[in-house]
Amino acid sequence: MDFLDKIFGKKKKEEILDWNIDNQEEDQSVIFVEKFKSAGGMFFYNDDESEALQTLKNILIVEDISEVLCLNPKLISMLNVLDCNNTPICNGKQDIAFINCEYLVTLDGSVMVSSDQISHLKKSDLPNKIIVWASPDQIISSSSEGLEKIRVSKKQKLPSNITTIHGNQVQGFSGLSTTRKLYLLLVEESYIA
Template identity: 35%
Template sequence: MSIFKKIIKKIVPQQEPADERNVARLADQLKNADPDYRFAQLFTHDGGFFNYCGDEAEALQTLNQIIKIEEIQSVYCFDEDLKNFLSVINVKYTPVLELFNDAAFITCEYLMADSGRIMLTSNNIQHYPSSRLPDKIIIMATVSQIVTNLNEAMMKVKRQGTCKNLTSISCGKGQLETMEKANTKIFLLLLED
C-alpha cells in the first residue's frame, strides 16, 4: 500500500459495513418493543426463518412443510419429545449426529431478544460443537424462552446449574455471526406456552 493511501486511511474515518449499520439501526428502533417482537424482527433480519405456532398441531404442520420444501431426508434428533414429531410425519432420524444428516431438529435454552440469537447448550446438541451441525437447523422453542439479553440468559443458565458447552447461533447474514458455515438455514418453530 502506498504511503499516500496509508495517510488517507488514517485521516478519513472508515465507514462500517451497510449490514452492520442496518442491524444496529433496527436494534435501536426496536429497543422499546416487546421482547418477542424484537427477537422475531432481529432473527429474521439476520436470515432466520421465524414460524409462530399456536399449538403443537400447527407446529407439526409447519415442520412437515419445512421438511418437504427443503427436501430433508435424514434428521439428527436426540430429544424424545421431538422424535415423536418426526415419527408422526414419517421422517428418518438418528439420535447421534451423522455425516449424512441433512438437518438437525433440536430444542434451545433461550431466545435473546436484543440480538435475535439462539442460546444452545449440551442439553440441546449433546457434546457436538454448533459448527458440526448440518446446514439446516430446525429449532422448537416456546414464548417463555425469550429473554431480554445475554445477561438474563446467563443468569437463568447459572441458576439451573446443569448446562455445559454454551454457544449461541444465528444465520449470520448480519454481523451477529458465529456459525462457521455461511449458508446455514435456521428455522424456528415458536410455540405458545
C-alpha cells in the same frame, strides 16, 4: 384534573404498572422476531403443537429432507409421527437438525443452546440447516440474562457447551457470513421443553 378523572376514571398505579410490564414483554417479543429475521432466520409462529407439526412437515417437504439429526426424545416422537427418518447420531450425512433451545436472545436475534440440546456436538458439527422448537416464555433480553437463568435453574447440573446460533446474515469475526439456514417454530401452547 378532577373533572377528567370523574369522566374517564382515574387509573390506579397498579394498572399502569401492569400495562407497562405487558407492553415491555410484547415489545421484547416483537424486537426478537425482527432481529431474528434480519439475521437471516425464518420465523414461524404456531398457536399449538398440532399447527407446529404441520409447519414442521412443510419445512421438511420444501427442504427435501431425507434424514434429520435429533437428540431430544420428545422431538424424535414428533418426527416419528411424520414418518421422517431421524437419528440421534451425528455422522455428517444428516440434512437438517431438529432441536429445542435454552433461550431466544432479543439483543441479537440469536438462539441460545447448550449441551442439554446438542450434547457434545460443537456448533460446527451441526448440519447447515437447523429447525428450533421454542415457546414465547423462552424470549430473554440478552445472553448474560440467559446465562444467569441457566446458572440459577440448573445449578445442580450446569450444562456445558453453551453457545448461540444465528441465521445466515450474521457476520462472524472473520467478516464472513455463516451459511446456516435457521428455522424457528415458536409454539404458543407447547409442552416440550
